[in-house]
Structure formats: structure tokens, C-alpha cells
Amino acid sequence: MLPVKPKSAKAKLKPKKAKTTTLREDYPKVRIVKRRKGFAYQVDCRSKGWTGPAQPEFLTKKEAQLFANEQEVLERKRKNTRPSDLNYTLYQFVVDVWRQTLDIEDDTKDGYSWSLNKHILPIFGNMKMVDIKPADIEGWQVAMKSIGPNGKKGLADKTIEGHMNLLAAILKKAVQNGYLHQSPFTHLKRKKAKSRKPVTPLDPKLVQKIAAGFAERFRLIVWICFYTGMRPSEALGLTYDRLDFIKGTITIDRQLSRSRNKIFADKLKTSSSNRVIAFAPQLQGHIKDHVSKFGTGPQGLLMQNRSGNVWRYRDARDMFSKVSRPLGLQVGEGLHILRHTCVSLLIQQGVNPKTIQGHVGHESIEETMDTYGHLFPNSLTDLAANLDNFSAMFNSDTEKESKTA
Numbered sequence: 001m002l003p004v005k006p007k008s009a010k011a012k013l014k015p016k017k018a019k020t021t022t023l024r025e026d027y028p029k030v031r032i033v034k035r036r037k038g039f040a041y042q043v044d045c046r047s048k049g050w051t052g053p054a055q056p057e058f059l060t061k062k063e064a065q066l067f068a069n070e071q072e073v074l075e076r077k078r079k080n081t082r083p084s085d086l087n088y089t090l091y092q093f094v095v096d097v098w099r100q101t102l103d104i105e106d107d108t109k110d111g112y113s114w115s116l117n118k119h120i121l122p123i124f125g126n127m128k129m130v131d132i133k134p135a136d137i138e139g140w141q142v143a144m145k146s147i148g149p150n151g152k153k154g155l156a157d158k159t160i161e162g163h164m165n166l167l168a169a170i171l172k173k174a175v176q177n178g179y180l181h182q183s184p185f186t187h188l189k190r191k192k193a194k195s196r197k198p199v200t201p202l203d204p205k206l207v208q209k210i211a212a213g214f215a216e217r218f219r220l221i222v223w224i225c226f227y228t229g230m231r232p233s234e235a236l237g238l239t240y241d242r243l244d245f246i247k248g249t250i251t252i253d254r255q256l257s258r259s260r261n262k263i264f265a266d267k268l269k270t271s272s273s274n275r276v277i278a279f280a281p282q283l284q285g286h287i288k289d290h291v292s293k294f295g296t297g298p299q300g301l302l303m304q305n306r307s308g309n310v311w312r313y314r315d316a317r318d319m320f321s322k323v324s325r326p327l328g329l330q331v332g333e334g335l336h337i338l339r340h341t342c343v344s345l346l347i348q349q350g351v352n353p354k355t356i357q358g359h360v361g362h363e364s365i366e367e368t369m370d371t372y373g374h375l376f377p378n379s380l381t382d383l384a385a386n387l388d389n390f391s392a393m394f395n396s397d398t399e400k401e402s403k404t405a
Helices: 009-013 061-080 083-087 090-101 106-124 134-145 157-176 204-213 220-228 232-236 281-294 313-327 336-348 353-360 365-375 379-404
Strands: 020-024 029-034 039-044 249-252 275-278
Touching (some): 090 106, 090 157, 106 157, 134 157, 220 281, 220 336, 232 313, 336 365, 353 365
Antiparallel strands (some): 029 039
16 A cells, blocks of 8 residues: 655645635624625624624725724623613603703703603603614604694694704613614604795784784784884893883893793893894884883783783784784794894885894894895895996086086
8 A cells, every 4th residue: 555645845834715804803893705706895793682784795994894883882882781771661761861961941941841742752752762763753754744634734844853853862862871772863864944935024004903903901012023023032021121211222131931930031042132222112102001001010021911920922922823813824924923024124124234133133144134135125136226327427427528618
């Protein structure tokens, strides 16, 4: 029997061509995998709780590394999350955690509470947060926009966006505190609400009809908003001591709170909202007549309810709607339309945009122009007319020269 020929040393040292090369040993691993046509970057995501492809592949190393880093963060959160936390319903989390960590003004809290109780918790309150899927949120968004069975008009895009933002913020907080692995909003494409429609001011004669429809003790709110362009909350928070009948000015440095627990809000909408504005003689007459008949309310408030207490925004808003709807105003055209009407009349009278900005308390001239720019005269037309006046000047000079000659 012939002896077996031993393999050469060279043959023993020759390595086999590797099919994979590991680039990252930590979980999740990243490997270069040979394929029939080139290579792929593979991420090993096999772990408890992973619901996607076990080993997703990417065309570039950068994409694979980025994906691996994201999964590593999620895996660490899974390990640090107590199993009981994953059973939290949205309602439980809002009550036990989210509300306890809020550091915002009472007015904002009231707005959040209304949004939660009216639109969010009735749909998602009893659902476990881990069970809320992007499709659920998209369906909710469509439902808010749709016309109801009673023919009630759906919500405006801007309103829907506000409810969506609030839910997204709550779920983001849940992720940050380890009650949720990942927010369903992460993979949800949201369209930004369309910019609001151009403001259509009211005819002054229609304003008169609206004022006439108010009970006499509440009529003053219409005239304050119309003559000053104040925000409704500023007008409702106006007190007698802020009026200067001699100088003809009104000082605006506070507004009515929307919370029933206090009279005034902690601060105005913006720093530019603190301002001193012109006090029209016609409005002075309305206020003097009102105070002589009904006096003032708590802390000198011009507006008060029938009991002599604070007249709240919602009550004023509802009264305006009740009076104005039969006169043709649409849903969404509330007390604020009187502010727009005031500005439009100032524009018609040729008041400088910068002056208007200061009068209404906008933070920037851009805000004023974005809101009311369509009401200003066509600048190109005006410019053409002004340029045409140059020719008239030349002609007049020529005539003078010819007469002198």
C-alpha cells in the first residue's frame, strides 16, 4: 500500500476565500456579505422583540452602520424598560406621568385638557401605547376632517395639526421615559397644514348689525375689538384704569385668563403685545355710556357677566356666534374677525404697515404682511402711477421754459 502523500506546507497555509467579513462585533453586528453581483452590507438584528427582517441588507456601509446604531439604542431601551410599563394605556400615562411633568401656564393646560378630553382620549385613551400604530393615527386624522353623521363640518387643518402635535408630544415623552420603544409618529409622514385663507374683513354696516344683536350690557365688546383691533382676550381683560381719556390712549399690558381659577393670564401672547394704542373718541363715548349704566366688574374690568363677575372668553365667543350666524358669518369667523376688520380699515386709509404692526402687537412686520398683505394696494400699480408723475414734472418744467423764452 502506497503511503498517503502529505499535503504541502503551502497548501496548509492557504486560506479559504471568506464569504463574509464582520465589521462590527457589538450587537447588532454588521457584516460584508458576498453576493453573486458584488457585496452587500448586512445587519444582524436577531433578538427578542425585533419584528422586522432578521438580517436586513444595505447598499452602503454608511446606511448599515446608521441602522445598526439606531437598533442598538432601541435594544438598550428594551432591556431597561420594565415589562409593566409596556402595558400602560395612553390614559394611564397621561394621568400618572405626563400631566405631572408639565410646566406650562394654566391657559395652555386648559387648552391641552380640552384637546385630550374631546379628541384624543376618546379614541386612544384605553389603548396600550405599544398598540397604537401609524395607521390608527392616519385613520383618526381622516375622521377629524370628515363631515359627521349629523352633517357637522369637519375640523380645520390647523386645528387637526394641533391635536396631532399634542399626541405626538405625549408619545415622545413616553419614549423618553421608557414606557414605549418607539413612537408611531416616527414613520408617519405628516403634511403641514395649509396656510390660512386670506382674511375677509366685515363691512362696517354689518358690524353695526352685530353690535345691535348683542344685549346692551355686552355690546361694548364689539366696539372695543372693532375700534382697537385688540385680541378678544385683551379686550375682555381691559380695565378702566388702563384708559387715558385726556391723552387719548389705551395701555394694553395684560389679558383675561381662559382659566376659571384666576382673572388675568400670567403674560400676554408675545412681548410685543405690551403696547399703548390710540383711543378713538367714538370708543370713548361708548365706554363712558357703558360704565354709567353698568359700572365695572372685578378689578375694574369693563366687561362683566349678568352677576357682576368675570365674563369669560367662551361666553363671549358663544354670544358672538349666536348673533352673527343668522347674519351670514361662517363657522370660524369669531370675535377675532373684528380685529381683522379694524386692520383692513386702517390699510384702506393708508396707514403705514409699521404703524399697524405696533397697533395690533405683532412681533414683526413680516407677521403683519403675511396676515394682511393681500389687503394692501397693488404696489406695482402704485409705483407705475408714481413714475408717471415724473413725466408730469418734466412737462411742467418745459412749459415754464417755453413761457420764459
